[in-house]
Amino acid sequence: MPLEGTAVPNTAARDRVRADLLATADLPYGGEAVDQLAHALQAGTLAVRAGARPPVVAAALLHDIGRSPGVTAELPEAPHERAGAAYCARLLGHEVGWLVGAHAKRALVTLEPDYAARLSPVSVRSLAAQGGPAAEAEVERFLRHPLAAEAMLVRRWDDEAKVAGAPTCTLDELLDIAGIR
Template sequence: MALSLDDIRTLFEQHGNLVYSGEPVTQLEHALQSGALAEEERASDELVAAAFLHDLGHLLNRQGETPTARGVDDLHQYFVSPFLRAVLPEAVLEPIRLHVDAKRCLCAVDATYYGLLSADSVRSLELQGGSYSPDEAQAFLQKPYAEDALRLRKWDDRAKEANRSTPDIEHYLRVVERVMEKQLPV
Protein backbone atom coordinates (compact mmCIF):
# COMPACT_ATOMS: atom_id res chain seq x y z
CA MET A 1 0.00 0.00 0.00
CA ALA A 2 1.41 3.39 -1.02
CA LEU A 3 1.62 6.21 1.47
CA SER A 4 -0.27 9.40 0.72
CA LEU A 5 0.65 12.88 1.91
CA ASP A 6 -1.93 12.49 4.65
CA ASP A 7 -0.33 9.19 5.72
CA ILE A 8 3.08 10.87 5.92
CA ARG A 9 1.63 13.77 7.90
CA THR A 10 -0.11 11.32 10.26
CA LEU A 11 3.10 9.35 10.85
CA PHE A 12 4.86 12.55 11.88
CA GLU A 13 1.89 13.68 13.99
CA GLN A 14 1.73 10.35 15.81
CA HIS A 15 5.43 9.51 16.09
CA GLY A 16 7.45 12.58 15.11
CA ASN A 17 7.85 13.58 18.76
CA LEU A 18 9.92 10.45 19.46
CA VAL A 19 13.53 11.17 20.32
CA TYR A 20 15.87 10.66 17.40
CA SER A 21 18.08 7.85 18.77
CA GLY A 22 20.47 9.39 21.25
CA GLU A 23 20.35 12.85 19.67
CA PRO A 24 19.05 16.18 21.03
CA VAL A 25 16.21 16.29 18.46
CA THR A 26 12.96 14.49 17.72
CA GLN A 27 12.28 12.46 14.59
CA LEU A 28 10.30 15.39 13.15
CA GLU A 29 12.98 17.96 14.01
CA HIS A 30 15.58 15.75 12.33
CA ALA A 31 13.44 15.45 9.19
CA LEU A 32 12.78 19.20 9.05
CA GLN A 33 16.44 20.05 9.61
CA SER A 34 17.52 17.59 6.91
CA GLY A 35 15.10 19.18 4.45
CA ALA A 36 16.24 22.68 5.43
CA LEU A 37 19.91 21.80 4.92
CA ALA A 38 19.08 20.41 1.47
CA GLU A 39 17.22 23.60 0.56
CA GLU A 40 20.09 25.75 1.83
CA GLU A 41 22.31 23.95 -0.69
CA ARG A 42 19.74 24.52 -3.45
CA ALA A 43 19.05 20.82 -3.94
CA SER A 44 16.32 19.73 -6.36
CA ASP A 45 12.80 19.14 -5.06
CA GLU A 46 13.47 15.40 -5.37
CA LEU A 47 16.54 15.58 -3.16
CA VAL A 48 14.83 17.90 -0.65
CA ALA A 49 11.98 15.37 -0.46
CA ALA A 50 14.53 12.57 0.05
CA ALA A 51 16.23 14.55 2.82
CA PHE A 52 12.90 15.18 4.55
CA LEU A 53 11.73 11.54 4.20
CA HIS A 54 15.03 9.65 4.56
CA ASP A 55 14.33 8.35 8.07
CA LEU A 56 10.58 7.77 7.68
CA GLY A 57 11.36 4.05 7.97
CA HIS A 58 12.10 4.63 11.68
CA LEU A 59 8.46 5.71 12.10
CA LEU A 60 7.13 2.71 10.17
CA ASN A 61 9.35 0.15 11.94
CA ARG A 62 9.48 1.49 15.47
CA GLN A 63 12.08 -0.30 17.58
CA GLY A 64 11.92 1.90 20.68
CA GLU A 65 14.42 4.50 21.78
CA THR A 66 18.01 4.07 20.60
CA PRO A 67 17.78 0.53 19.17
CA THR A 68 21.50 0.56 18.34
CA ALA A 69 22.26 0.52 22.07
CA ARG A 70 20.54 -2.90 22.13
CA GLY A 71 22.40 -4.11 19.03
CA VAL A 72 19.41 -3.60 16.69
CA ASP A 73 19.69 -2.30 13.13
CA ASP A 74 16.13 -1.45 12.10
CA LEU A 75 16.97 -1.42 8.37
CA HIS A 76 15.00 1.83 8.06
CA GLN A 77 16.61 2.67 4.70
CA TYR A 78 14.84 -0.32 3.14
CA PHE A 79 11.66 -0.36 5.19
CA VAL A 80 10.09 2.76 3.67
CA SER A 81 10.67 2.01 -0.03
CA PRO A 82 7.68 -0.29 -0.58
CA PHE A 83 5.39 2.40 0.82
CA LEU A 84 6.78 5.23 -1.32
CA ARG A 85 7.64 3.41 -4.57
CA ALA A 86 4.22 3.92 -6.16
CA VAL A 87 4.17 7.67 -5.56
CA LEU A 88 7.79 8.90 -5.73
CA PRO A 89 10.57 8.57 -8.34
CA GLU A 90 13.94 6.87 -8.06
CA ALA A 91 15.51 10.33 -7.58
CA VAL A 92 13.86 10.32 -4.12
CA LEU A 93 13.91 6.60 -3.32
CA GLU A 94 17.51 5.77 -4.21
CA PRO A 95 19.21 8.44 -2.08
CA ILE A 96 17.03 7.26 0.82
CA ARG A 97 17.97 3.61 0.20
CA LEU A 98 21.66 4.47 -0.19
CA HIS A 99 22.12 6.94 2.68
CA VAL A 100 23.37 4.25 5.09
CA ASP A 101 25.82 2.90 2.52
CA ALA A 102 26.91 6.50 1.91
CA LYS A 103 28.04 6.67 5.54
CA ARG A 104 30.05 3.49 5.05
CA CYS A 105 31.59 4.98 1.90
CA LEU A 106 32.43 8.31 3.51
CA CYS A 107 34.25 6.50 6.31
CA ALA A 108 36.41 4.84 3.64
CA VAL A 109 37.17 7.89 1.49
CA ASP A 110 37.33 10.76 4.01
CA ALA A 111 39.85 10.38 6.83
CA THR A 112 38.05 12.99 8.98
CA TYR A 113 34.48 11.78 8.49
CA TYR A 114 34.38 9.03 11.15
CA GLY A 115 35.44 11.54 13.81
CA LEU A 116 32.39 13.68 13.00
CA LEU A 117 29.87 10.91 13.65
CA SER A 118 27.67 11.00 16.74
CA ALA A 119 27.86 8.11 19.22
CA ASP A 120 24.67 6.59 17.81
CA SER A 121 25.96 6.88 14.23
CA VAL A 122 29.14 5.06 15.27
CA ARG A 123 27.08 2.25 16.85
CA SER A 124 24.81 2.01 13.82
CA LEU A 125 27.81 2.00 11.46
CA GLU A 126 29.09 -1.16 13.10
CA LEU A 127 25.65 -2.80 12.93
CA GLN A 128 25.38 -1.83 9.26
CA GLY A 129 28.64 -3.53 8.30
CA GLY A 130 31.30 -0.96 9.19
CA SER A 131 33.40 1.16 6.90
CA TYR A 132 33.70 0.08 3.29
CA SER A 133 36.97 -1.20 1.92
CA PRO A 134 38.52 1.01 -0.79
CA ASP A 135 37.12 -1.32 -3.48
CA GLU A 136 33.64 -1.29 -1.93
CA ALA A 137 33.74 2.50 -1.75
CA GLN A 138 34.69 2.78 -5.41
CA ALA A 139 31.88 0.39 -6.37
CA PHE A 140 29.42 2.48 -4.34
CA LEU A 141 30.55 5.68 -6.05
CA GLN A 142 29.68 4.17 -9.44
CA LYS A 143 26.03 3.62 -8.51
CA PRO A 144 23.29 5.87 -9.86
CA TYR A 145 22.34 8.45 -7.20
CA ALA A 146 25.51 7.82 -5.17
CA GLU A 147 26.43 11.52 -5.22
CA ASP A 148 22.93 12.46 -4.07
CA ALA A 149 23.16 9.86 -1.30
CA LEU A 150 26.48 11.34 -0.14
CA ARG A 151 24.93 14.81 0.00
CA LEU A 152 21.92 13.44 1.90
CA ARG A 153 24.21 11.62 4.33
CA LYS A 154 26.06 14.82 5.19
CA TRP A 155 22.78 16.66 5.82
CA ASP A 156 21.61 13.72 7.91
CA ASP A 157 24.74 13.97 10.07
CA ARG A 158 24.27 17.72 10.62
CA ALA A 159 20.49 17.64 11.24
CA LYS A 160 20.80 17.04 14.96
CA GLU A 161 20.87 20.55 16.40
CA ALA A 162 18.59 21.35 19.32
CA ASN A 163 16.21 24.27 18.74
CA ARG A 164 17.29 24.91 15.13
CA SER A 165 14.76 27.03 13.24
CA THR A 166 13.31 25.41 10.10
CA PRO A 167 10.26 25.70 7.88
CA ASP A 168 7.32 23.65 9.18
CA ILE A 169 6.10 20.23 8.11
CA GLU A 170 3.55 21.68 5.69
CA HIS A 171 6.37 23.34 3.75
CA TYR A 172 8.08 19.97 3.18
CA LEU A 173 4.83 18.16 2.49
CA ARG A 174 4.27 20.69 -0.33
CA VAL A 175 7.71 19.80 -1.74
CA VAL A 176 6.81 16.09 -1.57
CA GLU A 177 3.47 16.84 -3.21
CA ARG A 178 5.17 18.66 -6.12
CA VAL A 179 7.41 15.64 -6.67
CA MET A 180 4.44 13.27 -6.44
CA GLU A 181 2.52 15.32 -9.01
CA LYS A 182 5.37 14.87 -11.49
CA GLN A 183 4.86 11.09 -11.11
CA LEU A 184 1.18 11.19 -12.04
CA PRO A 185 0.28 9.93 -15.49
CA VAL A 186 -0.72 12.72 -17.86
Protein backbone atom coordinates in the same frame (compact mmCIF):
# COMPACT_ATOMS: atom_id res chain seq x y z
CA MET B 1 16.30 14.39 -14.91
CA PRO B 2 13.92 11.93 -13.21
CA LEU B 3 14.90 8.30 -13.57
CA GLU B 4 12.63 5.92 -15.42
CA GLY B 5 9.79 4.78 -13.23
CA THR B 6 9.67 7.91 -11.07
CA ALA B 7 6.13 8.21 -9.80
CA VAL B 8 4.04 11.32 -10.24
CA PRO B 9 3.42 12.57 -6.70
CA ASN B 10 -0.24 12.64 -5.77
CA THR B 11 -2.52 13.69 -2.96
CA ALA B 12 -2.73 10.19 -1.50
CA ALA B 13 1.06 10.10 -1.23
CA ARG B 14 1.13 13.50 0.48
CA ASP B 15 -1.51 12.51 3.04
CA ARG B 16 0.31 9.27 3.83
CA VAL B 17 3.77 10.86 4.05
CA ARG B 18 2.46 13.72 6.17
CA ALA B 19 0.76 11.32 8.61
CA ASP B 20 3.81 9.04 8.86
CA LEU B 21 6.14 11.98 9.51
CA LEU B 22 3.83 13.46 12.16
CA ALA B 23 3.76 10.04 13.85
CA THR B 24 7.50 10.45 14.54
CA ALA B 25 6.97 13.52 16.76
CA ASP B 26 8.33 12.82 20.24
CA LEU B 27 10.01 9.58 19.10
CA PRO B 28 13.56 9.68 20.45
CA TYR B 29 16.40 9.74 17.92
CA GLY B 30 18.74 7.25 19.52
CA GLY B 31 19.97 9.58 22.25
CA GLU B 32 20.46 12.65 20.00
CA ALA B 33 19.22 16.08 21.16
CA VAL B 34 16.24 16.13 18.77
CA ASP B 35 13.19 13.93 18.26
CA GLN B 36 12.63 12.14 14.95
CA LEU B 37 10.29 14.78 13.52
CA ALA B 38 12.61 17.71 14.35
CA HIS B 39 15.49 15.73 12.82
CA ALA B 40 13.51 15.15 9.60
CA LEU B 41 12.45 18.81 9.34
CA GLN B 42 16.02 20.00 9.95
CA ALA B 43 17.44 17.64 7.31
CA GLY B 44 14.81 18.72 4.78
CA THR B 45 15.45 22.39 5.55
CA LEU B 46 19.21 21.98 5.04
CA ALA B 47 18.46 20.45 1.62
CA VAL B 48 16.24 23.43 0.73
CA ARG B 49 18.92 25.90 1.82
CA ALA B 50 21.44 24.08 -0.36
CA GLY B 51 19.15 24.42 -3.39
CA ALA B 52 18.69 20.65 -3.79
CA ARG B 53 16.35 19.20 -6.42
CA PRO B 54 12.82 18.28 -5.21
CA PRO B 55 13.47 14.49 -4.98
CA VAL B 56 16.61 15.20 -2.95
CA VAL B 57 14.65 17.45 -0.57
CA ALA B 58 12.14 14.61 -0.27
CA ALA B 59 14.91 12.12 0.51
CA ALA B 60 16.44 14.41 3.14
CA LEU B 61 13.04 14.89 4.79
CA LEU B 62 12.21 11.17 4.63
CA HIS B 63 15.60 9.52 5.13
CA ASP B 64 14.50 7.99 8.47
CA ILE B 65 10.82 7.44 7.62
CA GLY B 66 11.50 3.73 8.01
CA ARG B 67 11.40 4.36 11.77
CA SER B 68 7.80 5.64 11.67
CA PRO B 69 5.45 3.07 13.23
CA GLY B 70 3.22 2.75 10.14
CA VAL B 71 6.24 2.10 7.91
CA THR B 72 7.94 -0.29 10.34
CA ALA B 73 4.70 -2.29 10.44
CA GLU B 74 4.92 -2.88 6.68
CA LEU B 75 8.42 -4.44 6.82
CA PRO B 76 9.00 -5.33 10.47
CA GLU B 77 12.13 -7.41 9.83
CA ALA B 78 13.91 -4.87 7.63
CA PRO B 79 16.45 -2.28 8.82
CA HIS B 80 14.90 1.21 8.76
CA GLU B 81 16.86 2.24 5.64
CA ARG B 82 15.38 -0.60 3.64
CA ALA B 83 11.82 -0.18 4.95
CA GLY B 84 12.04 3.56 4.19
CA ALA B 85 13.50 2.96 0.73
CA ALA B 86 10.69 0.57 -0.22
CA TYR B 87 8.08 2.99 1.10
CA CYS B 88 9.56 6.00 -0.73
CA ALA B 89 10.05 4.08 -3.99
CA ARG B 90 6.41 3.01 -3.91
CA LEU B 91 4.92 6.39 -3.02
CA LEU B 92 7.40 8.86 -4.55
CA GLY B 93 9.43 7.03 -7.17
CA HIS B 94 12.74 5.28 -7.58
CA GLU B 95 14.99 8.32 -7.14
CA VAL B 96 13.71 9.08 -3.65
CA GLY B 97 13.68 5.38 -2.80
CA TRP B 98 17.30 4.88 -3.85
CA LEU B 99 18.50 7.98 -2.01
CA VAL B 100 16.78 6.86 1.22
CA GLY B 101 18.28 3.38 1.02
CA ALA B 102 21.74 4.45 -0.13
CA HIS B 103 23.85 3.79 3.01
CA ALA B 104 26.10 6.72 2.09
CA LYS B 105 27.48 6.86 5.63
CA ARG B 106 29.37 3.59 5.12
CA ALA B 107 30.86 4.87 1.85
CA LEU B 108 31.79 8.26 3.33
CA VAL B 109 33.58 6.63 6.26
CA THR B 110 35.74 4.70 3.78
CA LEU B 111 36.28 7.67 1.45
CA GLU B 112 37.06 10.33 4.08
CA PRO B 113 38.97 9.38 7.23
CA ASP B 114 37.99 12.75 8.78
CA TYR B 115 34.32 11.98 8.27
CA ALA B 116 34.30 9.09 10.74
CA ALA B 117 35.97 11.30 13.35
CA ARG B 118 33.12 13.83 13.08
CA LEU B 119 30.28 11.31 13.55
CA SER B 120 28.24 11.63 16.71
CA PRO B 121 28.69 8.82 19.29
CA VAL B 122 25.21 7.54 18.45
CA SER B 123 26.10 7.45 14.77
CA VAL B 124 29.36 5.61 15.44
CA ARG B 125 27.39 2.94 17.29
CA SER B 126 24.85 2.56 14.47
CA LEU B 127 27.69 2.34 11.91
CA ALA B 128 28.85 -0.88 13.53
CA ALA B 129 25.32 -2.29 13.39
CA GLN B 130 25.12 -1.31 9.69
CA GLY B 131 28.22 -3.33 8.82
CA GLY B 132 31.00 -0.79 9.42
CA PRO B 133 32.94 1.05 6.69
CA ALA B 134 32.11 -0.06 3.14
CA ALA B 135 34.65 -2.25 1.32
CA GLU B 136 36.49 -0.59 -1.58
CA ALA B 137 34.58 -2.51 -4.27
CA GLU B 138 31.30 -1.53 -2.64
CA VAL B 139 32.35 2.13 -2.58
CA GLU B 140 33.31 1.99 -6.27
CA ARG B 141 29.93 0.50 -7.14
CA PHE B 142 28.20 3.17 -5.06
CA LEU B 143 30.14 6.03 -6.71
CA ARG B 144 29.15 4.84 -10.19
CA HIS B 145 25.48 5.41 -9.37
CA PRO B 146 24.17 8.68 -10.91
CA LEU B 147 22.67 9.73 -7.56
CA ALA B 148 25.77 8.99 -5.42
CA ALA B 149 26.78 12.64 -4.98
CA GLU B 150 23.27 13.60 -3.88
CA ALA B 151 23.11 10.59 -1.53
CA MET B 152 26.29 11.83 0.17
CA LEU B 153 24.75 15.28 0.53
CA VAL B 154 21.66 13.75 2.17
CA ARG B 155 23.96 11.97 4.60
CA ARG B 156 25.80 15.19 5.50
CA TRP B 157 22.50 16.98 6.17
CA ASP B 158 21.45 13.98 8.27
CA ASP B 159 24.61 14.46 10.39
CA GLU B 160 23.93 18.19 10.83
CA ALA B 161 20.22 17.86 11.62
CA LYS B 162 20.63 17.17 15.32
CA VAL B 163 20.53 20.67 16.82
CA ALA B 164 17.92 21.17 19.54
CA GLY B 165 15.62 24.10 18.70
CA ALA B 166 17.09 24.84 15.24
CA PRO B 167 14.61 26.82 13.08
CA THR B 168 13.14 24.92 10.12
CA CYS B 169 10.66 25.23 7.29
CA THR B 170 7.22 23.87 8.22
CA LEU B 171 6.28 20.35 7.22
CA ASP B 172 3.86 21.63 4.58
CA GLU B 173 6.46 23.98 3.12
CA LEU B 174 8.87 21.07 2.82
CA LEU B 175 6.26 18.80 1.24
CA ASP B 176 5.51 21.56 -1.31
CA ILE B 177 9.19 22.14 -2.15
CA ALA B 178 9.78 18.38 -2.38
CA GLY B 179 6.98 18.16 -4.95
CA ILE B 180 4.85 15.90 -2.74
CA ARG B 181 1.44 17.33 -3.58
